[in-house]
Amino acid sequence: MEQTIRVELSTTKKEKPKTDQLEFGRTFTDHMFVMEYSDPLGWHNAEILPYQPLMVDPSSMIFHYGQSVFEGLKAYLTPDGDAQLFRPERNLQRLNRSNDRLCIPPIDEKFALKAIKQLVALEKDWIPSTEGTSLYIRPFIISTEPYLGVAPSRHYKFIVILSPVGAYYKEGINPVKIAVENQYVRAVVGGTGEAKTGGNYASSLKAQEVSAKEGYAQVLWLDGVEKKYIEEVGSMNVFFKINGEVVTPALNGSILEGVTRNSVIQLLKHWNIPVVERKISIDELHQAYKDGLLEEAFGAGTAAVISPIGQLTWNLEHLVINNGNTGELSKNIYDTLTNIQYGKEKDPFNWIEKVNEPVRVKR
Amino acid sequence: MEQTIRVELSTTKKEKPKTDQLEFGRTFTDHMFVMEYSDPLGWHNAEILPYQPLMVDPSSMIFHYGQSVFEGLKAYLTPDGDAQLFRPERNLQRLNRSNDRLCIPPIDEKFALKAIKQLVALEKDWIPSTEGTSLYIRPFIISTEPYLGVAPSRHYKFIVILSPVGAYYKEGINPVKIAVENQYVRAVVGGTGEAKTGGNYASSLKAQEVSAKEGYAQVLWLDGVEKKYIEEVGSMNVFFKINGEVVTPALNGSILEGVTRNSVIQLLKHWNIPVVERKISIDELHQAYKDGLLEEAFGAGTAAVISPIGQLTWNLEHLVINNGNTGELSKNIYDTLTNIQYGKEKDPFNWIEKVNEPVRVKR
Incomplete structure (x- = not known):
């Protein structure tokens, strides 16, 4: 039985920063995805909410014992104006491998990808369009049980936030x-x-x-x-x-x-x-x-x-x-990968996941 | 110039759990100490506040890059009804060594000890009095800058929370x-x-x-x-x-x-x-x-x-x-240390810090 995602839209919209003033990881979009975990319910209560501070008890385990995992990926705008992701299933597979090492219960990768796509689709206006810019996607899981014992937490939050980011190389790829x-x-x-x-x-x-x-x-x-x-x-x-x-x-x-x-x-x-x-x-x-x-x-x-x-x-x-x-091969790899990511070149590897298509199962 | 500690008392008091039902790290007292750090102000805004959830931005570094340190010590009630700490200056020295490794700005150890003593004195009724029980003190520092770059945070919170804890050995020391x-x-x-x-x-x-x-x-x-x-x-x-x-x-x-x-x-x-x-x-x-x-x-x-x-x-x-x-030496060490901690035996080492005395400078 697949969970549904409850959506609560923000009543206000933030002003979007100018593309040439974008820094990495300082500006966040209007909405975020949050899902909770507790024993014995498992992962539940999936919501897209207005971006907002979390209310976290000072005894929550994340503040003491570092039980957390995260991922980082990007949404790119193609010349046709489509939003697309680059191999997102691999990030979610890795998130679950990280979860295993950190004793965090696994997430449903397919559902998480659906949630990310729904959030990115909602925030599509936030994807900057100039050369080299993108919308950075940060899924992360934090342990939220209010308990100071050294043991795996029994409560977690899985959260996805989005941040428009400027070009990494403002003046071309640079050693x-x-x-x-x-x-x-x-x-x-x-x-x-x-x-x-x-x-x-x-x-x-x-x-x-x-x-x-x-x-x-x-x-x-x-x-x-x-x-x-x-x-x-x-x-x-x-x-x-x-x-x-x-x-x-x-x-x-x-x-x-x-x-x-x-x-x-x-x-x-x-x-x-x-x-x-x-x-x-x-x-x-x-x-x-x-x-x-x-x-x-x-x-x-x-x-x-x-x-x-x-x-x-x-x-x-x-x-x-x-x-x-910059070496010739380095430059060629950079050009080819970014061209595929931005939909400027054919993707012979089946790496691209369009945001507006249903989730495909890839391994 | 020493900071002052602003005190805001809780208007309600929580019910204290029965001593025989105390678990480690699940119950917290009515108040907490919070101090903030930001560039270029340094550590400032020291407050004792009603125990309450923290409002933390989801992009705060603590949720992503684990930049945090903590300490653990206890307040003990003596047979005379005094509250006392065991070598707290060593915990604060170690906190600063941890800070250095984690690129967190150092705290003023003397001021932190004063804050801990003031908080414990305020919550003295929370120190349980039966054999082996104590008030656990958890100082910790979290990185709170809302930024996803991998770099030392420029904002922190230093927080102290208190938790009454039951006897570790409910039926005597046990291998x-x-x-x-x-x-x-x-x-x-x-x-x-x-x-x-x-x-x-x-x-x-x-x-x-x-x-x-x-x-x-x-x-x-x-x-x-x-x-x-x-x-x-x-x-x-x-x-x-x-x-x-x-x-x-x-x-x-x-x-x-x-x-x-x-x-x-x-x-x-x-x-x-x-x-x-x-x-x-x-x-x-x-x-x-x-x-x-x-x-x-x-x-x-x-x-x-x-x-x-x-x-x-x-x-x-x-x-x-x-x-x-349990070996004879193990038992002797346990008895002597706990007797000193609880004020039942003379402290020839100058380890005890009375909560109601001014902060002494010990190294």
């Missing part, structure tokens, strides 16, 4: 400087690294703050056990083109399985460009650089899509990649 | 069964293990859930790098009495520095019982057990004070410690 992180660790096998949970992001702030002061855009995370193998860059997955082959760290339990990561791999295979998921150490990368074989490096994630790495600093040595310029 | 955790990892050096932040507790839930199904009270955490060295038990520090010497894992960056842990060490030194902080592997412990030298084992933390370990299960082998009974 960044990255520092290899030697002190702090993002995640370790057996921990929560492959789950999209708040604690992973909280623990990353310190390294980010220190490296930002030194002029770096992000840090390159090494594994937490040997501090040797490359894991992620900032909050993105990472790829290296070495001697014609593209290498990305294999999923090992401490790396987040990015939707963009998976799309890059599929795209490269489609193009018959060699791509391999395997362990890669910082020493191996350094050797490849010294041998002149490190051709390109880039991060891959929903926010930037592709973020070229122009310089990698490790133990005070600056590895300048592709003369600090 | 528990513990399983050595082989799959999941609590923390790793370079991560957040020594900070009291939500994410550490969220990540521990899964192992706890799995082991509870198998009949264990808690898990014994091994280090995340070699899965070899003992770190903590559940959310407590751990001690072993081996051949007359007490051993506890040395603070290494991934272990929380417990106030009870520190007190146990001081007490043992006071008693001239050998105590050492060092690395101890599960193999060494197993060998000591086989050699008949593992005399006692116990967890140490604010909730239970001392939690004797009667059985430790590792790789399907059950190590039964002290015939599954």
Whole structure:
């Protein structure tokens, strides 16, 4: 029996910010989706409501024990004026994998996708239309039981909020400087690294703050056990083109399985460009650089899509990649993915989900 | 210039639960302390308010990126009817160490202690008086900026709530069964293990859930790098009495520095019982057990004070410690610490802070 979504429309409409003044994650639309969980009812009471503050008891577990998960995806406006999503089913699958790791009850992925589409359709006017802009979709689950015992919560809220976001690259795709992180660790096998949970992001702030002061855009995370193998860059997955082959760290339990990561791999295979998921150490990368074989490096994630790495600093040595310029392959991947996302290019992968079509079941 | 605390008294009083029906962390008192932080004001607007839900924007960072820290301590009622705290300055020092790791601005420890004492004094009627009961004090800080960027928040709330709690041991101190955790990892050096932040507790839930199904009270955490060295038990520090010497894992960056842990060490030194902080592997412990030298084992933390370990299960082998009974030393430590906490025994360590005295500066 499928739940229905009760809709309460906002009586007022916020003023929409000018497209060229949009920042990431500061402006939110007029409505939000909220669904509650409690024992023994399960997930229930699905509603689209006016965007509003939550009333949360100060003893609610989310404030104390960090039991939370989230996702991030975008709605894009096509040249025809359609709203569309990029592989949303993968975000919802991952949300449920995160739920499992954090002892949060699973959601019905098909229903959640229906809810997201209904919310985005209602807020379609909020999707900005200029180059590179989009409507960021943030589904998240918080533990709301008013209880200080360390145990899985018995109450949750699943919430979806929407935020119009400006172009990530205001002046075209642009390489960044990255520092290899030697002190702090993002995640370790057996921990929560492959789950999209708040604690992973909280623990990353310190390294980010220190490296930002030194002029770096992000840090390159090494594994937490040997501090040797490359894991992620900032909050993105990472790829290296070495001697014609593209290498990305294999999923090992401490790396987040990015939707963009998976799309890059599929795209490269489609193009018959060699791509391999395997362990890669910082020493191996350094050797490849010294041998002149490190051709390109880039991060891959929903926010930037592709973020070229122009310089990698490790133990005070600056590895300048592709003369600090965006590589050809990086640019091609960026163009193709964004063209598919914005409906400017054919989607041979069945990645696009139109907002106004019924939910399809994809795996 | 010291801040003042504005006080708004509740117009209604909640009914106090019966002492024998008190659970941990489910009932809260009539008032709470709230202080806000924003750039560039710093910490400001300190208030004691009627206990009430917080109005929090759904985009607030606490719901997404887990930037939060907390503490836990207790107020005890003495036979003379005085309210007193146990080493509260150490909790506030640790809160600031946690703040530093999580990129949260530091609080004024002396002012925070004053606020806690004022709140506890106001709620003194809520401190239960029967054996083993107390008023649990939960200071915590949450990041409240409405922003989805991954960066330290620029707004925070520091909140203190109080909860009357029943006796941890309703029928006397009692040993528990513990399983050595082989799959999941609590923390790793370079991560957040020594900070009291939500994410550490969220990540521990899964192992706890799995082991509870198998009949264990808690898990014994091994280090995340070699899965070899003992770190903590559940959310407590751990001690072993081996051949007359007490051993506890040395603070290494991934272990929380417990106030009870520190007190146990001081007490043992006071008693001239050998105590050492060092690395101890599960193999060494197993060998000591086989050699008949593992005399006692116990967890140490604010909730239970001392939690004797009667059985430790590792790789399907059950190590039964002290015939599954509470050891003599464990019992002596428990009795002495709780007698000091409840004002039934002299405090030679200057650990007690009377609620009605001005804040003293202790380090």
